[in-house]
Amino acid sequence: MNQEAQSLRDILMPYFVPVERDNQRLIDNKKKIDLGRHLYYDQRLSSNGTISCNSCHDLKKQGTNGAFYLESKNKGATFRDVPTIYNVATLSMYNADGGITNFKQKLKHAFTNPYEMNVTDESLIVQRLGKIASYKTLFKSAFPNSSEAVSMDHIMDALQAFIEGLSTPAPIDSFIQGNDKALSKEEIEGGHIFNSKSCYSCHTGSNFGGQMIQKLGIAEAWPNKKDLGYYHLKKVSAYKMFFRVASLRNVEKTGPYFHDASSSKLWRAIKLMGRHERGLNISEEEALKIEIFLKSLSGEIPIDYIKKPKYLLN
Ligand code: HEC
Ligand code: HEC
Numbered sequence: 001m002n003q004e005a006q007s008l009r010d011i012l013m014p015y016f017v018p019v020e021r022d023n024q025r026l027i028d029n030k031k032k033i034d035l036g037r038h039l040y041y042d043q044r045l046s047s048n049g050t051i052s053c054n055s056c057h058d059l060k061k062q063g064t065n066g067a068f069y070l071e072s073k074n075k076g077a078t079f080r081d082v083p084t085i086y087n088v089a090t091l092s093m094y095n096a097d098g099g100i101t102n103f104k105q106k107l108k109h110a111f112t113n114p115y116e117m118n119v120t121d122e123s124l125i126v127q128r129l130g131k132i133a134s135y136k137t138l139f140k141s142a143f144p145n146s147s148e149a150v151s152m153d154h155i156m157d158a159l160q161a162f163i164e165g166l167s168t169p170a171p172i173d174s175f176i177q178g179n180d181k182a183l184s185k186e187e188i189e190g191g192h193i194f195n196s197k198s199c200y201s202c203h204t205g206s207n208f209g210g211q212m213i214q215k216l217g218i219a220e221a222w223p224n225k226k227d228l229g230y231y232h233l234k235k236v237s238a239y240k241m242f243f244r245v246a247s248l249r250n251v252e253k254t255g256p257y258f259h260d261a262s263s264s265k266l267w268r269a270i271k272l273m274g275r276h277e278r279g280l281n282i283s284e285e286e287a288l289k290i291e292i293f294l295k296s297l298s299g300e301i302p303i304d305y306i307k308k309p310k311y312l313l314n
Helices: 003-012 023-028 030-041 066-074 103-112 122-130 133-142 152-164 171-176 185-196 266-278 284-297
Strands: 213-215 242-244
Touching (some): 003 171, 003 185, 023 030, 030 133, 103 122, 122 133, 122 152, 133 152, 185 284
């Protein structure tokens, strides 16, 4: 047994449920998932019919879209970076401020949020889809026991079923399950540095984050205070600059980083974390070693699963 590997595993193990693709679930929910996939790509779910979930959470671009975000930001149409849509079903809290703690509720919020689908009248969307014969058929087969074909609840259920399947098992999962070889010597070394800098005290659990809110700038103030995070929801001054600890799955590919997209390089983001969250000066060399470890959190995108439906329903 490799001792360095085992000691890293012992540290990471608590609260860690390895990510797997649950094929049985995919089979059991096939019809709902199919419907959810159509909805995910359909612009008719937005008020003005010009954006879909995929416009921002682009499934081919790691479930995010840096270019679209920057374009919207320049137009003043958004203020927070687009988080990835992969591996979100198991997070404990949602949005940069962690203000929503229930997955279904977050999906509802994605419709009404002016910075997402911006839907002010949900009944319009239901009516719009209800007029489309092939949608009615899809809804009926996904929800055979329901009296109403198209409803907001069914739209949410179907989207939830589809998004729950957007998981990306990574080498780290195989490693935690006992495969020493899943991580290289360098990745294991980086993992120990990640732990020695107390990164894991906040970035904990299966998603290396997504479990709690913490003050951004706890050791040294964060320079950009335009967005005060959780404070906007609670108006209690102790919550100023509290943000959800970001999940680090696929982080290597989901830049730019932080709610304000203020860092485009991962090693730089790591150095900033050391400084602002821990009061530590992490050397570039150490930051690059941590970055190597974080690459073991990257999984394959399920190409077949995310295939855009060939035809647009009408
Ligand atoms: C115009 C861009 C845009 C569109 C379109 C959009 N989103 Fe989002 N989404 C965002 C942004 C920005 C956030 C972060 C909001 C925040 O932090 O306050 C977000 C957050 C989320 C989250 C939470 C992820 C996390 O890690 O907390 C989920 C889930 C989500 N969106 C799902 C959807 C779904 C489903 C749709 C389609 C119905 C959708 N979004 C459409 C931009 C978008
Ligand atoms: C005190 C808690 C805390 C500690 C310790 C901490 N972080 Fe963070 N981390 C956060 C919070 C909160 C965010 C989200 C900030 C935001 O959205 O702007 C974050 C975000 C990040 C991001 C950006 C992810 C993204 O997709 O935007 C990276 C990378 C990161 N942390 C790595 C680390 C590393 C490496 C360490 C150890 C040196 C570390 N963090 C230590 C709380 C912490």
